[in-house]
Amino acid sequence: MSSLTAVHGLWAVAADPVERIPAPHIEYAQLAPTLIVVGAAILAVLVEAFVPRTSRYYVQVFLSVAALASAFAAVVALAAGGYGSTKAHIAAMGAIAVDGPALFLQGVIILAAAVSVFTFAERRLDPAAHGNRVDSFAAQAASVPGSDSERAAVKAGFTTTEVFPLALFAVAGMLIFPAANDLLTLFVALEVFSLPLYLLCAVARRQRLMSQEAAVKYFLLGAFSSAFLLFGIALVYGYAGSVSYARIADVVDGTVTSVDPALAGTMGNDALLLIGGALILMGLLFKVGAVPFHMWTPDVYQGAPTPVTGFMAAATKVAAFGALLRLLYVVLPGLRWDWRPVMWGVAIVTMLAGAVIAVTQTDVKRLLAYSSIAHAGFILAGVIATSEEGVSSVLFYLLAYSFVTIGAFAVVTLVRDAGGEATHLSKWAGLGRRSPLTAAVFAVFLLAFAGIPLTSGFSGKFAVFKAAAEGGAGALVVVGVISSAIAAFFYIRVIVLMFFSEPKADGPTVTVPSPLTMTAIAVGVAVTVVLGVAPQYFLDLAGQASTFAR
Amino acid sequence: MNPVNYLYLAALLFTIGASGVLIRRNAIVLFMCVELMLNACNLALVAFSRMHGNLDGQIIAFFTMVVAAAEVVVGLAIIVSLFRTRHSASVDDASLMKL
């Protein structure tokens, strides 16, 4: 809008003598969460460069946790300061919104990231190599698996501590993504969190071939989709003459005050807006994992190192839905009658396809991937509600979902045999007999995924469906319950396998993890139960955070 | 020239790039096609920028270039490591995970 035009509109003022370049007005305090994380990420890069290898791990873990903790503190402070409600506004010269949804989602992302960092830092699962504790990541990602150089790296006790700065960068991008208030920021944030994730996918210690394949697929398809997104940005920009959300919204609504001739020309061309909007939508739906843009999900979830998968599944989804909400509620509410039917279709297909395809999966991680697709469909039902209840229900669902997901993937890291994680479902047979506690915890997560009452999954599903029904999308609710029923089948199948099958003699064992992973799982369980039994406080939070600043 | 023609060109380039992604096998070529798509976007942005008489589009184009560069860094790293492991840059070879 005007502020952005003022920053970039040098064209008009260049002729005047330059006496002073007005510095842009940045509310640093209000951007503190992001800034802290970005700062920590840069610091972490420096740590990689200067801190001796032996102590890097500890420094990195400390730095990451400390950064995320202080970022979370900043979020809480901002929220307490009323920035989520009364003082919500657009900061950073129109680039970033500081409002309820942004702060809520940032909080969720930071917490999810913190828990994920715990799982990143886990070093007790794999047997020690040459006396060095190892984590889930390759000793030296650049070396070819099985080569001499890799052996040497393992022997030297190298570890890829770069994952911590990468993760921090990704978190930084994710923090901006749902808060982005213009299309450019949106695009940049997308790339900032995507690129580190591509890399993180590629650095698994075990089964690196699959890890690299996942990275390549993720990268190529991600780049492909961001090209679409960018083209969409270009078209919308062409339509509205601006990339600022508010300005675009005004143009779409026709409430814009001053119309210059160029704008008048493009405004008349709705195709620009519709095609551009659809392309941007596609870019976001890709990140969300909605059908038919979901096909990367199973492969990437399966190939990536499991802690990364958990992080990606939880945090990316939160960030992407945040951006989607803002796009649809702030930029395109005027186009509601155009995008709602389309999104209906996407939601229905996503719910059903995710649930149906998951039925025949045989790999735990792929199963969870398809389940995440189905869940994306459920959340889309809430998005479609186009009401404040819709927003708050989506926020709540994301909170509930992200912790269950991280917890579930954390449990997956524990079940191991000689080849590393035993993700094939047949190996999980009888786990409940052998390790009742682990199996019980996983069962809790599965039940939450299935949306059984008294778990967070149910509260979330109920909130979303209720919002959808109140928003006039009753049919979506019906499709939702049908696909929930289908989905229940495969969650139950895993439980059957764990508890009712006899354990196999050569089955995997459950490794006792360090307190780090235990914390991650415990947090997951705690959130699952608390949000299932007494969700009111969090619903209140989400409810208060459901208004977008414009 | 009618600025709309630039847009047609951009769309054409974008489609060529997209088709390339769909058709070609070599990961590097694929990647180059993606770059082509990004540059098509740039063209469109610049054209619109000119049409609207503000600089936003052009600035975005700069950002796009930076992002593309970053993508190259990350992408090539991944593709090269894949190539070194598999001795092949064909994306079709990397299909361990399916169904």
Add this chain to the structure above:
Amino acid sequence: MSFPLLTATAAVPAVGAILTAAVPAARRTAAKWLALLFSLATLALAAVVAVRFEPGGDRYQLTESHAWIKDFGVRYELGVDGIGVALIALTALLIPFVIGAGWHDADPLETHSSRWRPTQGFFALILMVEAMVIISFEATDVFLFYIFFEAMLIPMYFLIGGFGDRAHTGTDENAAAQRSYAAVKFLLYNLAGGLIMLAAVIGLYVVAGSFSLQEITAARAAGTLDIATNTERLLFLGFFFAFAVKAPLWPLHTWLPNAMGEATAPVAVLITAVVDKVGTFAMLRFCLGLFPEASKWATPVVLVLALISIVYGALLAVGQRDIKRLVAYASISHFGFIILGIFAMTSQGQSGATLYMVNHGLSTAALMLVAGFLISRRGSRLIADYGGVQKAAPVLAGTFLIGGLATLSLPGLAPFVSEFLVLVGTFARYPVAGIVATLGIVLAALYTLVLYQRTMTGPVKDESIRTMPDLKFRELLVVTPLIVFLIGLGVYPKPLTEIVNPAVEHTMSDVKQHDPEPEVEAAK
């Protein structure tokens, strides 16, 4: 604020479940006693509830109401009417017997790892089910009810799938497969029903703006809440579907024979005598209370389905080769009677249906538990593997016969009272339905007596039956009180009817129905 009696009644078994689960692996006998203790404490509390309940008082008594999830419009609202009291009492009464009967059902096998604690799990799950069932009977908030209606599936699921009958008919692996098939089938059927209901629950909130049963019924009665006819019908169907799966009503019944066949006898009792009652209870309380017009609209279809259930269930029971599946099909037939009584919309029908729920609980418990004792002795569920048991174990045979006679509703035993009330109530409004239902009387005699004849009479089948021990003290302790109750409530059902009658009148006024007048006013 007074003592939250209803909460306590549900909380005691829940606490018991947690404590039982926490007992160390080696102390499993302690876990059993702990579970029994808590179930008895629950029984005591249920008795207090029954005593404190005043039949002539308010419709819902001992109410509690607290804010819970404001955003969903959900309150923690409890309250009992006579029907609820009766069913809570039944539940609390049966659980100690279930625990007693299953005393050794979950002892660990030697092959189990030392960390696997089946015994603790078994009893903890039973108590958990009890807690959830009781709170479903107490809930006057639709959402609260729904939560526990669904949640109880999970412990039930583990009870069915995790603790199968050790009397397998095939290889171990085959048995495990059948068992998990049964458990999954149970869960999926009920979950599917529950999810459909979820859509209706949400829909109800959208149209009514509240989950409070009392508020909605009051608003509907006062005419301040008007639900469009079609909406009401759809919502009714959503609710009814879930309850019909649970109850179970033909053709949604096929999970029950599998579940009851594969589960241990006490768990089978838990399913059919306790958990399934939530379905019929909910029809009476929620379907009729919330959607009176739609209920009347659906009555013809429901009645036909109920009649099919009665006859079909009984015929299939005749055709079974497996004792427990036979009892399961018999239960399907009986649930047909209950549903018939509910939807006949007469005082007699509904009182009868409520009594039927209680009495069917007692009679099936008696029959199934004795069948369980029998099966555990011989290690087979097939009827053909038995014969002449009464020679070796006359007391077992005798109690089995009494259970069977209760199942066929012999006059003098409790089920007769309820079955006859249902028949009379149905006949008064729908004579043809009443007559078709009486076919069930004949068929019930057929399957019960055929079962008794094939297992208990005739020449002794083989050595394992010749040496079969008679009922042990523990087993006798479980069965005798059930029989006493069956006879007691058959001869003197007044305490129960007194509690139930006012509640039924309320329901009748909910649906705005009056009993048909007799043709001739006889001189009294």
Add this chain to the structure above:
Amino acid sequence: MENLIALLVAAPLLGAAVLLCGGRRLDKAGHWLGTLLAGASFAVGLALFADMLGRDADDRLMTQHLFSWIPVEGFQADLAFHLDQLSMTFVLLISGVGTLIHMYSIGYMEHDERRRRFFGYLNLFLAAMLLLVLADNYLLLYVGWEGVGLASYLLIGFWQHKPSAATAAKKAFLVNRVGDMGLSIAIMLMFTTFGTFAFGPVLGAADETSEGRLTAIGLMLLLAACGKSAQVPLQSWLGDAMEGPTPVSALIHAATMVTAGVYLIVRSGAIFNGAPDAQLATVVVGAVTLLFGAIVGCAKDDIKKALAGSTMSQIGYMVLAAGLGPIGYVFAIMHLVTHGFFKAGLFLGAGSVMHGMNDEVDMRKYGALRKHMPVTFVTFGLGYLAIIGFPGLSGFFSKDKIIEAAFAKGGTEGWILGGAALLGAGITAFYMTRVMVLTFFGEKRWQPDADGHAPHPHESPRSMTVPMVLLAFGSVFAGGFFSIGDRFLGWLEPVTGYTHGHPPVSALTVTLATMVVLATGVAIAWAMYGRRPVPVTAPRGSLLTRAARRDLFQDDFNHVVLVRGGEHLTRSLVYVDHTLVDGVVNGTAASVGGLSGRLRKLQNGYARSYAVSMFGGTAILIAATLLMRAV
């Protein structure tokens, strides 16, 4: 005095409870306790009878209200007793004959290790039967009705180790249940018609009700009576019921329980009076059954089954009489009482014979027993004379009245019914003579039993013969005692009502005709069995004989149509349940699975095909968006 009524039921009920729950400790004294309590019940009955005789004929109704049994809105069932002359008659018959048979059983069951339980069941039967006749409403009657069914089931199947006994018991219960269905529908009809089912209001209001309703109720009551009283078409169980110990056959399947149907019809007289169609159905059932039973009785070689056929036939008489309305009610009951005496006596005699003959039941293996069992011979003989209606004995009075009443029905109906009754009397004379001759006269045709023991017939112990003698007294004198001065008529008339019928021919003619028919029957039987040697194995016989042996193929019909048909039905339903009902659900699951299997193939692992999907998806997205706008 009225408060004693409950004691009638309570005493045997207490006995049953104590004996069945008491365990082995009571094995030694159980039978005494059971007999004592039955006797106590009889004593109370006598006391009440004395009290009742002391009252005016119009004031003889005694009631006792214990408590409200099933109080439900608009539905009132009380646990209350209703003792009038009709009930009193039954009380005395049941408890009296019951006590005698208890005594008899002490000896008869001496060697059975489960004797205590037998007495428990007998006591249970007495309690249920007394409840049946004392109930003041139809629902409570129904309790007794099913209670006697249960006791009958337990006693028929008392020797459970015999598969035939177990099957017979089950069959009896099942067939009775069909009848019970009638009773319960009748009660439901009463409820919807009158709003109650207590005797007083229902019977009092019967004449205000439409005939259609009354007919429906009457037919349903008739169905119930058919089941319990073994009338065609529900008669098939009675023959098999002879699997039970003989005292059971005597008490339950001859003297008391099987007459409950007659009680029901007579008790519901007010309803039948208003429903001529139901009455017609009743007399038809009675007439058919009296011939059916008689024919079957002619062909049976099993002494108990022959007697069972006879029972069926005699009850047919009673039902016929009851169906005639007020003309016949009293005579139905009178025949019922006299039949109670002589048929119980005959059965006890048969039991005594079996007792002495290693439990052999085939009459072709008896012969010439009169010298070895004199007491049995005499008592049995008196019973025989009574049942065929030898002048002066009980049967003569009661049966003759029924035949007269049948003729008095008037018109063609009267002739047909009277003719049937007359014919029945002749056949009765034939088959009873046959039984008598085969058993006590002729040559010895004794055969060793399965274990090779040759029979050594001997007179039964005192505990068995005393009841037989007492019953023989009844057989001889009861009819005369009742008939002379119309004592019985005067006693019952206030309850059942009475209209005198006018037969188209004089009463004397009827009596004479009866005598002729009777003599013919005896003569033919003597000619066939007394004058010729009797083969030990039955000859093939005529078509009628073979049919009669097989119960006129009625059982075969049941077997083919009901049992086989039922088996096919259940089997096909099991199949349907498995493949169709379950199949739909499993099929849905399978098709979801199949769909899943097909859909997952789309995920082929090639990144470029994923890109195609994205590209296509985007195209659809754009197209849909544009289309939405266009529409």
